[in-house]
Amino acid sequence: MELEKVQEVIRYLEITEIPLAPRVVSGLMNLRGQIITGIDLRRRLALPDRSEEIHAMNVVIRSADGAVSLLVDQIGDVVETTEDSFERPPETLQGKVREVILGVHKLEKQLLHVLNTEKICETAETVAPGVTP
Amino acid sequence: MDDLIKEFLVESIENLDRLDSELVKLESDPSSQELLGSIFRTIHTIKGSCGFLGFSKLEKVAHVGESLLSRLRDGKLSLSPEFTTGLLAMVDAIRTMLGEIQSTEVDGTETYPELIEALNKLMNLGQEAAPKAAAEAPSPKEHSKKRSGESAKEIASKPVAPASVAPPAELAPAARPEPSAPMAAAPEETAAAQHPTDDAQARNSPSETVRVDVRLLDRLMNLVGELVLARNQITQVSARQSDANLVGPAQQLNLLTSELQEQVMKTRMQPISNVFDKFPRVVRDVATNCGKQVLIDMVGKETEIDRSLLEAIKDPLTHIVRNSVDHGIEMPDHRVSRGKRPEGHLKLRACHEGGQVLVEISDDGAGIDTNRVKSKAIQRGIVTAQQAARMSEGELLNLIFLPGFSTAETITNLSGRGVGMDVVKNNIDRVNGTVDLQTNLGRGTTIKIKIPLTLAIVRAVIIQSNGRRFAIPQVNIQELVRLDADRAKKEIEAVHGVPVYRMRGWLLPLIYLSEELKLAKWAGSLASEDDATNIVVLQANEHPFGLVVNEINDSEEIVVKPLSKQLRGLKVFAGATIMGDGKVALILDVVGLAQNARLLSEARDRVLAEDNAELLAKQVQDKTEKQTFLLFAGPDDARMAISLNAVARLEEFPAANVEKSGGEWVIQYRGKILPLLRLDVVLEERRTRLRHPKSPVGPDPLQVLVCNDEGRTIGIVVERILDIVEDRAELKIPAVREGIICAVVIDDRVTELIDIPALQKLAEANRTLSTKHAELVD
Numbered sequence: 001m002e003l004e005k006v007q008e009v010i011r012y013l014e015i016t017e018i019p020l021a022p023r024v025v026s027g028l029m030n031l032r033g034q035i036i037t038g039i040d041l042r043r044r045l046a047l048p049d050r051s052e053e054i055h056a057m058n059v060v061i062r063s064a065d066g067a068v069s070l071l072v073d074q075i076g077d078v079v080e081t082t083e084d085s086f087e088r089p090p091e092t093l094q095g096k097v098r099e100v101i102l103g104v105h106k107l108e109k110q111l112l113h114v115l116n117t118e119k120i121c122e123t124a125e126t127v128a129p130g131v132t133p
Numbered sequence: 134m135d136d137l138i139k140e141f142l143v144e145s146i147e148n149l150d151r152l153d154s155e156l157v158k159l160e161s162d163p164s165s166q167e168l169l170g171s172i173f174r175t176i177h178t179i180k181g182s183c184g185f186l187g188f189s190k191l192e193k194v195a196h197v198g199e200s201l202l203s204r205l206r207d208g209k210l211s212l213s214p215e216f217t218t219g220l221l222a223m224v225d226a227i228r229t230m231l232g233e234i235q236s237t238e239v240d241g242t243e244t245y246p247e248l249i250e251a252l253n254k255l256m257n258l259g260q261e262a263a264p265k266a267a268a269e270a271p272s273p274k275e276h277s278k279k280r281s282g283e284s285a286k287e288i289a290s291k292p293v294a295p296a297s298v299a300p301p302a303e304l305a306p307a308a309r310p311e312p313s314a315p316m317a318a319a320p321e322e323t324a325a326a327q328h329p330t331d332d333a334q335a336r337n338s339p340s341e342t343v344r345v346d347v348r349l350l351d352r353l354m355n356l357v358g359e360l361v362l363a364r365n366q367i368t369q370v371s372a373r374q375s376d377a378n379l380v381g382p383a384q385q386l387n388l389l390t391s392e393l394q395e396q397v398m399k400t401r402m403q404p405i406s407n408v409f410d411k412f413p414r415v416v417r418d419v420a421t422n423c424g425k426q427v428l429i430d431m432v433g434k435e436t437e438i439d440r441s442l443l444e445a446i447k448d449p450l451t452h453i454v455r456n457s458v459d460h461g462i463e464m465p466d467h468r469v470s471r472g473k474r475p476e477g478h479l480k481l482r483a484c485h486e487g488g489q490v491l492v493e494i495s496d497d498g499a500g501i502d503t504n505r506v507k508s509k510a511i512q513r514g515i516v517t518a519q520q521a522a523r524m525s526e527g528e529l530l531n532l533i534f535l536p537g538f539s540t541a542e543t544i545t546n547l548s549g550r551g552v553g554m555d556v557v558k559n560n561i562d563r564v565n566g567t568v569d570l571q572t573n574l575g576r577g578t579t580i581k582i583k584i585p586l587t588l589a590i591v592r593a594v595i596i597q598s599n600g601r602r603f604a605i606p607q608v609n610i611q612e613l614v615r616l617d618a619d620r621a622k623k624e625i626e627a628v629h630g631v632p633v634y635r636m637r638g639w640l641l642p643l644i645y646l647s648e649e650l651k652l653a654k655w656a657g658s659l660a661s662e663d664d665a666t667n668i669v670v671l672q673a674n675e676h677p678f679g680l681v682v683n684e685i686n687d688s689e690e691i692v693v694k695p696l697s698k699q700l701r702g703l704k705v706f707a708g709a710t711i712m713g714d715g716k717v718a719l720i721l722d723v724v725g726l727a728q729n730a731r732l733l734s735e736a737r738d739r740v741l742a743e744d745n746a747e748l749l750a751k752q753v754q755d756k757t758e759k760q761t762f763l764l765f766a767g768p769d770d771a772r773m774a775i776s777l778n779a780v781a782r783l784e785e786f787p788a789a790n791v792e793k794s795g796g797e798w799v800i801q802y803r804g805k806i807l808p809l810l811r812l813d814v815v816l817e818e819r820r821t822r823l824r825h826p827k828s829p830v831g832p833d834p835l836q837v838l839v840c841n842d843e844g845r846t847i848g849i850v851v852e853r854i855l856d857i858v859e860d861r862a863e864l865k866i867p868a869v870r871e872g873i874i875c876a877v878v879i880d881d882r883v884t885e886l887i888d889i890p891a892l893q894k895l896a897e898a899n900r901t902l903s904t905k906h907a908e909l910v911d
Binding site for chain 1: 355358359362363601650651652694696697698699700702703705706709710711715716717718719
């Protein structure tokens with residue numbers, strides 16, 4: 001994701017789970033007196049849940065509705081990219097995931113996904129909230 | 134946007150609001166030079182600034198208004214209602230244009246030719262009388278020249294134009310008219326002038342006040358909230374320490390934080406006049422529209438209330454005021470024929486009362502005719518005729534708060550469009566307020582609204598369930614009940630998933646927080662050391678229910694933080710807060726919780742009528758909402774049911790306690806005599822047991838449903854209590870015998886719904902029959 005969207009990275013924050021909340025919302029956290037919502041990036045990207053041993057890291061991003069923390073496995077690196085290496089996702093990438101992936105940068109060794117942070121926060125809302133019994 | 138334009142907008146919009154009320158006030162006191170002067174100056178200032186900033190269209194409109202006003206002020210014209218209407222239209226036009234400037238930075242495309250023409254026409258009306266008054270607008274110079282010719286006293290009583298000269302300090306407090314002064318009562322005017330609103334101070338003594346962006350205040354409030362939390366944490370730490378170096382400063386911090394919190398809260402407070410001041414105009418518009426005469430009287434406008442709450446009550450209050458004028462106050466001739474003054478009187482009062490703000494709106498209109506309410510409710514199918522007949526005045530009045538209720542005979546364009554008091558009530562409920570309505574037929578109606586002072590920091594009780602903490606706002610809590618394991622087993626009748634607790638003669642429906650929130654099983658001490666059941670008795674709308682939680686902790690002040698947009702769909706939470714230990718806890722929304730548990734659909738039934746067999750039957754026909762039924766076995770093991778609402782308690786009596794009095798079986802119950810209605814007798818086809826009426830047969834002990842019927846309590850003796858179920862009871866089969874409303878299918882089995890009034894009639898008939906029988910035997 002774009003570096004300028006990132007407010008900070010925090011190793012560990014105690015999380016309060018929210019009953020009945022959508023699955024992608026992992027809970028609420030106290031970030032220096034501010035309550036922020038945590039979104040599990042794995043679930044948001046429809047990936048399998050991370051195993052117990054991996055402690056999630058918090059990438060706090062600024063969104064239109066205040067700060068949101070994305071729970072990720074680990075922080076890779078900060079890289080500079082150029083317009084040239086960017087490419088839109090292929091048409092074969094479909095479904096809900098497509099809207100949160102802006103595209104990829106073709107790096108030397110691998111492809112780097114660029115996430116649409118606004119969409120990640122936004123669509124979490126349209127995901128049906130815990131269906132009330 | 135240019136700072137200059139921004140300032141112009143803020144100032145002009147504020148001034149226009151004042152103008153509305155001043156114009157209406159002027160109508161009742163057309164000779165007031167003071168008012169005219171003030172109105173004139175406002176328009177003049179706007180016109181002047183427009184010319185300077187280059188808003189020519191706006192300037193043109195203001196110019197016509199100014200010319201008209203100057204003529205009025207100079208006594209060349211006298212004010213009539215048409216003038217006021219014209220001037221108010223001008224104010225509206227200016228407001229629209231200012232709105233455009235705000236969004237587009239230009240004064241729009243609309244030039245308002247009709248308005249200008251209408252205003253010119255008004256001016257010409259006067260020109261015939263005073264042809265000398267030419268079209269030239271008086272310059273500020275002229276203005277001040279004129280003033281210098283006036284007597285000293287008049288100068289003292291006249292405000293100095295804020296735009297031109299700063300007021301002399303010693304003159305200002307005494308002579309300055311309260312810009313947002315109330316329109317009627319003179320003593321109130323002086324009272325208000327002694328406590329000028331912040332607003333007024335801002336205008337008159339610029340050195341003492343500063344205009345602050347609202348967002349800055351909100352941010353400040355947030356920071357203080359965070360400081361309070363940090364303070365709580367420090368206090369917890371220092372409580373465990375004996376080091377004076379820490380304890381002293383911690384105490385100091387504690388005091389300072391509380392003080393700071395209080396002061397910052399004050400910055401968010403605004404006088405209720407911000408809303409009240411709009412009402413004279415509203416009243417005038419509505420009254421003119423329906424040809425009524427209404428005086429409005431406002432008391433306590435300086436009462437302060439949190440900004441957000443002020444915003445929340447604005448619409449409901451406006452609605453009530455409109456309603457009062459539109460529906461409450463009668464037409465002038467009608468009023469005269471009833472011996473009232475032709476002009477109606479609307480009174481608004483605001484004050485602080487026990488940590489809450491009380492707003493009272495009363496009119497001396499026709500009052501609410503409960504008979505009309507009744508017939509309307511029946512016509513709308515909200516209640517049945519029989520139920521309505523049984524309802525008290527108060528209950529009938531409360532019907533108007535139900536959706537889709539409007540007693541207006543004719544639907545006007547102002548109110549009576551189906552959105553009515555229910556919206557008012559909902560809005561007030563949302564901010565934890567209450568609405569109370571009193572009416573006196575022919576004399577008027579009073580509506581009392583109570584709202585909390587602030588929403589940002591509330592007192593809440595912290596509870597725990599399955600190892601998780603939740604906060605419940607204290608205002609929602611009625612009481613806390615703790616049952617030890619033995620009592621819980623006995624007194625909670627938890628059958629088929631719909632548990633109830635008998636509380637003082639009522640069956641209190643219980644919901645378990647852990648089930649409601651689908652909380653995961655928790656490894657902690659669930660059943661080990663503490664088997665007691667903790668019930669938090671809550672009230673959602675009018676409907677009490679019990680929330681079963683594992684633990685009830687302390688009550689504390691919490692800072693309410695809204696949930697982020699991803700979680701807005703969750704109605705069971707009102708927000709979140711940070712606890713003293715830095716962890717986040719969710720705040721429960723009581724109404725949302727009740728809706729989640731489907732408790733609220735029942736509530737309406739109970740509010741409307743206690744034992745509404747008819748309504749029940751009707752709803753069965755409607756096939757709409759789920760009902761909670763008490764299932765029991767009747768005579769010959771017939772499966773029967775009654776609406777749980779109709780049942781006050783379930784009791785067990787030893788058969789030996791049954792006595793006979795006047796041909797009726799009775800039992801002593803809670804110091805009263807409870808008549809018993811034996812289903813096995815009343816519904817018995819083969820009346821074999823009638824021959825031995827003195828020895829009550831059937832199961833011992835007797836299973837009795839204590840029901841309230843028309844204010845009378847009766848006990849219905851059944852064979853066995855089976856279950857409590859929630860069902861739509863959709864399939865309906867007509868009753869085959871007396872005493873039964875209909876047969877429905879509940880839980881896939883045919884079940885008869887009993888009809889208490891019909892059963893009582895049957896019992897009556899049986900008694901006469903048995904007496905006759907006895908005579909025959911003799």
